[in-house]
Amino acid sequence: MNKLILYFLRLLASSIRIFFLRIRGAQIGKRVLIGRATFRTNPKNIVVGDGVVIGDGVVFDKLKSIEIKDYVKIHDKVHVENGTDGDATFSISNNSWIGGETILNCERNVTIETNVGIGCRSQLWTHGYFPSTADGYPSKFGSVTIKKGAWLPPSCIILPDVVIGEYSIIGTGSVVTKNIPDRVFATGIPCLVKAEENAYRKTVTPREKIKLVLEGCAKNIQQKGGSIKQLDENTWQCSFLFKRFEFSFQEKFEDWNKQKGDSCIFVWAPPKMLNQIPKNVSLFILSSNSYTKQATLHEWIIIRALLDSCTLRLMPIQA
Numbered sequence: 001m002n003k004l005i006l007y008f009l010r011l012l013a014s015s016i017r018i019f020f021l022r023i024r025g026a027q028i029g030k031r032v033l034i035g036r037a038t039f040r041t042n043p044k045n046i047v048v049g050d051g052v053v054i055g056d057g058v059v060f061d062k063l064k065s066i067e068i069k070d071y072v073k074i075h076d077k078v079h080v081e082n083g084t085d086g087d088a089t090f091s092i093s094n095n096s097w098i099g100g101e102t103i104l105n106c107e108r109n110v111t112i113e114t115n116v117g118i119g120c121r122s123q124l125w126t127h128g129y130f131p132s133t134a135d136g137y138p139s140k141f142g143s144v145t146i147k148k149g150a151w152l153p154p155s156c157i158i159l160p161d162v163v164i165g166e167y168s169i170i171g172t173g174s175v176v177t178k179n180i181p182d183r184v185f186a187t188g189i190p191c192l193v194k195a196e197e198n199a200y201r202k203t204v205t206p207r208e209k210i211k212l213v214l215e216g217c218a219k220n221i222q223q224k225g226g227s228i229k230q231l232d233e234n235t236w237q238c239s240f241l242f243k244r245f246e247f248s249f250q251e252k253f254e255d256w257n258k259q260k261g262d263s264c265i266f267v268w269a270p271p272k273m274l275n276q277i278p279k280n281v282s283l284f285i286l287s288s289n290s291y292t293k294q295a296t297l298h299e300w301i302i303i304r305a306l307l308d309s310c311t312l313r314l315m316p317i318q319a
Contacts, residue, residue: 004225010035021046029070031300041066041086050293051300055100062086063106069093070316071307075100075120082106088126092116095313099154108160109143115313116146119154119172126160147182167197206268209286210234210249213266216311217247217302224305238301245298264302274317290317 014033022028025044032048035056039046045065052068055076060066062082068074072092077100082088084107092098092112099120104110108126112118124146129139142161146152149167157175164170164180171187171194180186183197204212218236222228226240235248247264266284274292277283282299283292291303293316306312 030295031297035076039066049094050295051303060090063088063090065089065091067091069114071095071303072097073307074098075102077101078104080104080106080110093148094315095307097307108141111143111145113146113148113150113166114315115149117151117153118146119152119156121154122152122156122158124158128160169200206286210266210268213284213286213306213312214247214249216309217305220305220309220311221301226301238298240301241297243297243301245301247298247302262296262298264298284314285317286312289313290315292317 011033014035017034018028018032021039021043026046026048028048029050029052031050032052034054035058037054037056037058038060040061041063047066048068049070049072051071053073055074055078057077058074059079059081061080063080064087067090069092071094075098078098080090088106089109090104090106093114095114096112096116098118099122101121102118103123105125105127110124110126124144126144127139127141131137133139140160144158144160145163147164147166150164151169152158152164153170153172155173156170158164159175159177162176162179164176165182165184167183168180169185170176170180170191171185174187174191175189176191178190180191181193184193185195185200186193214234214236218228218230221238221240224240226238229237231237234250235246237246238244245262245264247266249266262280264282264284266286268287270285277292279294280296282294282296282302284302285291289312291299291314303314306314
């Protein structure tokens with residue numbers, strides 16, 4: 001009960017912060033939680049999507065613009081800062097995650113694409129200088145881009161003018177001085193490619209994926225204090241934050257009118273009547289890792305459970 005009271009107090013404080021950001025011009029989506037964070041950027045240039053979590057002690061300093069898309073999670077004491085003229089942008093896309101005490105230097109633009117993980121105490125630098133340039137010492141500036149699906153574990157350092165390729169994994173504590181190609185494992189000081197993706201990624205069958213998704217949802221919701229009851233092999237009844245609903249996998253789904261009550265339905269391939277989904281139903285399509293965005297509370301619960309358990313990262317279907 002104490003945890004629930006603390007949660008609602010935190011939610012109240014977040015709502016007050018969001019209210020003042022909105023009246024000053026910030027665009028902030030639904031079910032956003034903002035801790036004791038500092039925004040030293042024109043609120044009119046701040047865009048925050050749905051389901052975003054920003055922790056305590058996070059600082060956004062002297063940025064030209066900030067774009068944070070759906071379900072991004074930024075942990076405590078992350079600094080996103082520009083030490084000079086504030087002409088650079090920071091953007092981070094859907095489902096990405098930044099661990100605590102990370103430094104993201106934005107002397108130049110920093111772009112983090114979808115489904116990216118950046119471990120705690122990592123550092124992204126877009127400049128390198130200190131000795132007097134008037135005496136001939138070198139300096140370097142350059143944007144940093146982390147492409148979709150990339151993973152940087154704790155204590156990685158990314159230097160200016162570097163691109164980390166799609167779905168690449170960087171070893172813990174590495175120093176990345178040059179571009180990393182797509183779908184590789186790279187590690188070391190300096191960071192070098194050690195393996196291609198097919199050397200460390202295993203094949204998962206559709207049935208295995210369905211099982212992992214359903215069980216991952218149930219386990220994470222239960223860990224957070226929710227009530228879970230398994231009705232059959234592919235159906236679970238959930239009660240969380242005073243919300244009751246079902247989530248299930250269905251081999252075929254042909255008639256939305258038969259669906260009663262709030263629910264989240266997992267299917268393998270999209271049904272033909274995708275445009276007929278009622279507002280109380282969220283559809284998750286496992287073959288493409290996508291979902292039909294309804295922005296409901298039960299949808300938020302399922303997506304947050306999948307993200308926090310690192311089970312699956314879903315992208316909304318574009319209209």
